[in-house]
Amino acid sequence: MVEIGEDFQLGFESEEEDDELSDSELQEAFGKGLLKPGMNVPQDKPKKAINNVEGLKKSFTELKKNLAWVERLDLTNYPAVDVAAKAENGPEQNEGNEEINVDDDFQREMYFYRQAQATVLEALPKLHKFKIFTKRPEDYFAEMAKSDQQMQKIRKNLLIKQTSMEKSERAKKLREQRKFGKKVQTEVLQKRQKEKKAMMTAVKKYQKGMTDKLDFLEGDKDKGKKGASATKSHANKKGPNAKRQFKDKKFGFGGKKKGSKWNTKDSHDDMSGFRGKVAHGKGGKKFGKGGKSNKRPGKEARRKAKARK
Template sequence: MLGHDDDDEESLLDSDSDINPSELTDKELQEAFAQGKLKPGLNVVLEGKPKASNDVDGLRQCLRDLKKDLEWLERLDVTTAPVPDKREQSGVEAAQSSEVNAEDDFQREMCFYRQAQAAVLFALPRLAKLKVSTRRPDDYFAEMAKTDQHMQKIRHKLQSKQQAMEKSEKAKQLRALRKYGKKVQVEVIQKRQKEKSNMMNQIKKYQKGLSDKLDFLEGDQPQKKTPGAPGKGKKGPSAKRKYKDQKFGFGGRKKGSKMNTKESFNDVSRFRANVAHGKGPRRPGKKGGKNAGKNANKRPGKNVRQKMKNKGR
């Protein structure tokens, strides 16, 4: 432990200096240190701990000075024993219960409660005897520790803080709604693009003859099934589609598909003489030949029409 030695204070400065070291300030000490006038020995090591002084007479004198002879009504101090517990039946149990276990929270709190109860039972009759009212009137308003203006400021501050929290919460909800709305909008746009691409694929298939269904034009509406026997509601490819598929093929190689073969050359089952260059046999009621039916509705000449007109007269 470091201490200050009185003998060392005299050796701080040279003998030719007449300055009292105890009156030097920090600045003067720094100047003296810079000039080399300070000598070692300012701090010395003390052996052991300092002994604390216990001045009993001085403490008692301080207590007598602080103590004032005041009436009990000015002091209102009450020192009583705790109210005995109703569960205690014998003196032995009361003596045992007087020793409160400080580690038991419940027992300690009950001791405080019974101590306060005993103080109230002692003080109330004494206050009533001194004619001191112990009940607050119904129209009594206690003076607050803080002024109404201060409480009004606190109220306004709390209200503004609550409004700011509500605005922040609403802003968070709006941001979440906008985010969700944007997500839904993106999903709707993607769905529309997918439907459009599917429709274009169906249109291309229809144009190429790969499909004869136009159900994709109806959108996502479910098709109405016609009542009747099962299988009647389903429409197959039309006759025109079948003919084209038979004639031109349905995919695959098309080059040389119309080329004549030995079997097709010898097959005359589908030959029709009446359609072969108009040289077939005459049909009943019609003139045969190349120019059959050519002059059937020809207008008579002028002379013939004149003769027919004169005959009618």
């Protein structure tokens, strides 16, 4: 207990028990060192353990019922013999005389295990004596704790959940297929645009006379046919076609076009191709003024000629 000084104790006893000390008095006592830590800590009285053996026996007698052992199935016995300990310590060990350290978990659990083992060895012969089966038959079906209606509800919920999961998986696969199909479609459209652009470029080159190949008109039909491509390449090696040759002969191979047909000093002095009769209309029957013409006479001339006859 906390010790209190004599002066403070005498003063405290002189006052009435119901009166409380003022704050100034407490501060003064604390300044003189009369108050010490732990002075106001309450102390509970220790609980007194009551072992009412007679009352417990009386309650046990009231609760106990005289039932057959088959209805009670209670056994009180000592644990089975520890074979390993018996082999080590010899046959001197007796049932129920061994000492168990309650703080050793392993030893305590082994004691419970051996006690259960001894109970089983004692209970099985008794059960067989009363013709009580101790093994489950092969055609045994355990009764369900839940009713059939409850199990049908559970089965229905499981089916709904499974169906929703399957739908979700199908939708996921469809989304993936759509993405893949869209990607393939985009690639196909890009390929077509590229081929179209290449064809337009080839057509422009052909129109400008920069090339004489018409392979772009055939498309992809002959792709992969080695014979056809070899034949075309062989034909191209021989030279340009007739159309290209005619255009080359007519228009030339490029270069200056303006003033290409003007006379020069040499062409003016060259009279080898000059024909005077043709130039003055005295040449043949077709171009001469005095020659006969195959032109049909007019209608009036034909009427006069007919009247003469």
